[in-house]
Amino acid sequence: MKKVLANKKAIALFVLPALILYTIIVMLPVLWSFYYSLYAGTPGLKWEFAGLKNYMKLFSDNNFRQSLMVNLKYIAFVMLGQVGLGLLLALMFNFWLTKFKSLVRTLVFFPVVLPTVAVGQLFAKIYEIQPNYGLLNSLLSGIGLQSLVQPWIGQAKTALGSLIAMDVWVAMGFYSVIFYGALLDIPSDVIEAGRIDGCGGFQLFRYILAPLLRPMIITSLTFSFTGTVKMFESALALTNGGPGTATRSLSMYMYSVSFTYNKVGYGSVIAIFIFLMCVVGSFIIGRFDKKEL
Amino acid sequence: MKKTKKKVTVKSVLIKILILCICIVEIYPIFWMLSASLKQSYEWSAYPAYALNKGFYFQNYVDAWTRGHMAIFFKNSLVDTLISLVFIVIFSVLVGFAVTKMDWKLKGVVARYFQMGIMVPVATALIPLFQIYNRAGLYNTSWALIFSYIAFGLSLSIYLVTGYLRSLPDEIMEAAVIDGCGIYSLMYHIVIPLMKNAIVTVLVLQFFFKWNDLLFSMTFVSDTKLKTVQTGLMYFSDEFGSKNWGAIFASVSMSILPMLILYTILNKTIIEGMTAGAVKG
Numbered sequence: 001m002k003k004v005l006a007n008k009k010a011i012a013l014f015v016l017p018a019l020i021l022y023t024i025i026v027m028l029p030v031l032w033s034f035y036y037s038l039y040a041g042t043p044g045l046k047w048e049f050a051g052l053k054n055y056m057k058l059f060s061d062n063n064f065r066q067s068l069m070v071n072l073k074y075i076a077f078v079m080l081g082q083v084g085l086g087l088l089l090a091l092m093f094n095f096w097l098t099k100f101k102s103l104v105r106t107l108v109f110f111p112v113v114l115p116t117v118a119v120g121q122l123f124a125k126i127y128e129i130q131p132n133y134g135l136l137n138s139l140l141s142g143i144g145l146q147s148l149v150q151p152w153i154g155q156a157k158t159a160l161g162s163l164i165a166m167d168v169w170v171a172m173g174f175y176s177v178i179f180y181g182a183l184l185d186i187p188s189d190v191i192e193a194g195r196i197d198g199c200g201g202f203q204l205f206r207y208i209l210a211p212l213l214r215p216m217i218i219t220s221l222t223f224s225f226t227g228t229v230k231m232f233e234s235a236l237a238l239t240n241g242g243p244g245t246a247t248r249s250l251s252m253y254m255y256s257v258s259f260t261y262n263k264v265g266y267g268s269v270i271a272i273f274i275f276l277m278c279v280v281g282s283f284i285i286g287r288f289d290k291k292e293l
Numbered sequence: 294m295k296k297t298k299k300k301v302t303v304k305s306v307l308i309k310i311l312i313l314c315i316c317i318v319e320i321y322p323i324f325w326m327l328s329a330s331l332k333q334s335y336e337w338s339a340y341p342a343y344a345l346n347k348g349f350y351f352q353n354y355v356d357a358w359t360r361g362h363m364a365i366f367f368k369n370s371l372v373d374t375l376i377s378l379v380f381i382v383i384f385s386v387l388v389g390f391a392v393t394k395m396d397w398k399l400k401g402v403v404a405r406y407f408q409m410g411i412m413v414p415v416a417t418a419l420i421p422l423f424q425i426y427n428r429a430g431l432y433n434t435s436w437a438l439i440f441s442y443i444a445f446g447l448s449l450s451i452y453l454v455t456g457y458l459r460s461l462p463d464e465i466m467e468a469a470v471i472d473g474c475g476i477y478s479l480m481y482h483i484v485i486p487l488m489k490n491a492i493v494t495v496l497v498l499q500f501f502f503k504w505n506d507l508l509f510s511m512t513f514v515s516d517t518k519l520k521t522v523q524t525g526l527m528y529f530s531d532e533f534g535s536k537n538w539g540a541i542f543a544s545v546s547m548s549i550l551p552m553l554i555l556y557t558i559l560n561k562t563i564i565e566g567m568t569a570g571a572v573k574g
């Protein structure tokens with residue numbers, strides 16, 4: 001047994017191809033980003049050592065600050081919407097729905113499997129106002145709320161909100177299924193005991209369900225956070241960062257700095273910033289796992 | 294007593310309506326799109342957008358498939374995704390097995406090294422990766438996409454596979470070894486069949502990740518002949534003009550159809566596979 005499992009040749013054969021590919025394509029570029037971030041210009045053309053200049057630029061760059069604010073708002077609202085509504089849906093399925101549980105679950109989960117770009121194109125048409133009203137505006141004007149008809153993604157005021165609504169719509173079902181699974185794992189006599197002790201709905205949630213669900217809430221928040229920090233595809237597909245810079249995320253700003261304007265060094269600094277945000281944020285959320293609420 | 298009973302019924306009816314509304318909100322936009330993809334262009338100006346299609350104008354699909362190059366995009370997405378999936382499964386089972394069940398010094402380090410990748414945002418690796426492919430002459434080839442898909446799919450897949458393998462009892466393997474199995478036949482005849490569930494999970498999860506990729510394909514490929522469905526859709530309205538809603542909807546519907554069919558048949562497996570990534574990762 002030992003001899004078979006310690007076969008050096010087999011281990012090398014099993015591990016090395018994947019290890020090499022992973023190192024070259026995932027890990028090396030991350031390290032390389034740090035090296036790039038110390039240089040200015042375009043590799044191969046005008047490429048000179050700039051030290052920490054790129055990093056200093058971050059603090060005085062208004063575009064960066066704007067993208068950061070957009071990204072932070074997006075993270076906060078999408079996380080809250082996805083995890084909060086997901087949890088709410090799961091509670092409804094578990095306690096109030098008696099029949100059709102698996103049908104409802106299947107229907108609500110469906111948007112999760114849709115390609116992001118397809119969803120973006122679909123919602124662009126839902127929010128449309130020119131040349132024809134899209135679905136939302138036509139429904140609003142159909143029920144007599146003409147005053148609410150507006151260019152949802154064409155004005156800075158509502159563009160980010162519209163994007164957030166879309167991303168919550170997509171992922172809500174995903175979190176509801178996760179929480180529903182966790183609720184099923186809670187023994188029914190625990191809930192029964194709470195009821196007998198006189199717990200109302202809210203108290204039941206606050207003192208019994210919430211503590212039991214906490215590990216799952218933390219996991220979901222982390223998952224939602226790492227997804228929203230990267231904010232790119234959905235915004236690109238729905239609004240392309242516009243109007244103006246109203247929905248331009250950090251990743252999108254990084255993309256245009258490095259690929260449209262070819263400032264690879266400065267783009268790398270933003271890329272590193274996104275990476276650090278991801279690590280630090282997940283770490284902070286993970287901390288709540290240990291502390292008492 | 295009677296009063297509370299009545300109150301419960303009113304409440305339960307309200308709740309049923311609420312749940313129904315939620316289902317409608319989640320499903321109606323998709324239904325609307327499918328219906329809209331069959332509309333002729335005059336219907337958009339003559340009737341409100343929420344109206345159903347008056348006829349079945351399949352010309353939209355023909356336009357999207359031929360003039361919009363959807364046929365090419367589909368083929369590319371399918372080829373790139375399938376090749377990557379094969380390698381992701383092979384690599385993750387092999388590495389997963391080596392770092393859990395086999396005997397060597399560095400296995401803990403290697404397992405953690407692979408796990409680190411779960412945290413890496415694609416955006417962070419993108420700029421250097423572009424330079425690497427450019428210098429290696431792989432820019433604007435399908436290989437750039439396939440390599441990226443495989444490498445970025447490994448961390449989570451290996452993590453999921455190791456989770457399954459840990460709970461696999463050693464006794465089965467011991468029995469096989471006593472019967473004279475070498476390492477390769479042990480893998481092929483014993484381990485892989487036992488890992489069927491884990492493999493299905495990895496396949497489902499990675500299929501959706503790869504099929505939905507936009508960032509890699511818009512960065513590493515510029516030739517229309519090599520574009521995938523997602524990149525194709527992004528620039529679809531440029532090609533058709535933003536006024537041709539029918540063809541745009543037809544192309545979006547087409548990109549959704551494989552998912553719709555897969556999901557109708559395999560919804561339980563898909564839901565389990567996709568949530569496993571979050572719960573275990």
